[in-house]
Amino acid sequence: MFDYEAALRACARGDRSALQQLYEQESPRLLGVVQRIVRDLALAEDIVHDAFIRIWNRAGTYDQTRGSARGWIFSLTRHLALNAVRNNARHVQMEPDEEGDREHGAIDGWQEQTDAFDWRVNPGRVEACLEQLEPVRRNCVFHAYVDGYSHQEIAQRLGAPLGTVKAWIRRSLTALRECIG
Known part of the structure; x- marks a missing residue:
């Protein structure tokens, strides 16, 4: 079994082989994970690259009392991906005549996709x-899922401990799955 904490400690000491592992x-x-968030392979590859640079530079800041090392790695990477989505959304500008065509195409594509939950049959269930x-x-x-805030950002907004916010979200998603299921 891979020891993520040991790898982060080694990265913090400057051990390049630990980063490679x-x-x-x-x-x-x-x-x-990143590709599902940004929906672009090239951008996802760039973000993962940036994430490993950040892991290398910040490995010494990992605190095992705040969560698992693997969770820290995934959280750091997810935050970079969400920030990229937010930044790209601010900078994307469409030509006026293209906007309507893309919007119409997006709606057509959405209607063609099958969904695990049929919204038309159970519109009020969610x-x-x-x-x-x-x-x-x-x-x-x-x-988290509509506004795109990180767990840390939510904890700061609510003035709640990060672990509590993570637990609330995890339990809430479980309850939603059971309710909708």
Whole structure:
């Protein structure tokens, strides 16, 4: 079993082979996660590269009392991907006549895709399931998945401990899966 904490400690000491081992262990999974977020392979590859540079430079800041080493790596990478999406959304400008064509094409593509949950058959089900969550937990889910905030950003906004926010989101998603299921 791979020892992520030991690899991060070694990176903090300047051991390049530890970074290489970490890269070989996790880069394919990290690339998959990032690609699902940014939906662009070239950008995803750049973000994973940047993530490993950041892992190398910040390995000494990892605190095992705040979570697992692997979780820290994935969180750092996910945050870079979300920031890239936010930054790209601010900079993307479309020509006025292209905008309507793309919007129409996106709607057509969306209608053609099959969904694991048929929204037309059960339109109020998700809303009803969300209503069953405590307001603070529902807000955490919205902040994470609608607003795109990181767990750290949510914790800061709410003035709650990071671990608590992560637990609220995890439990809320489990409850939503069971309710919708």
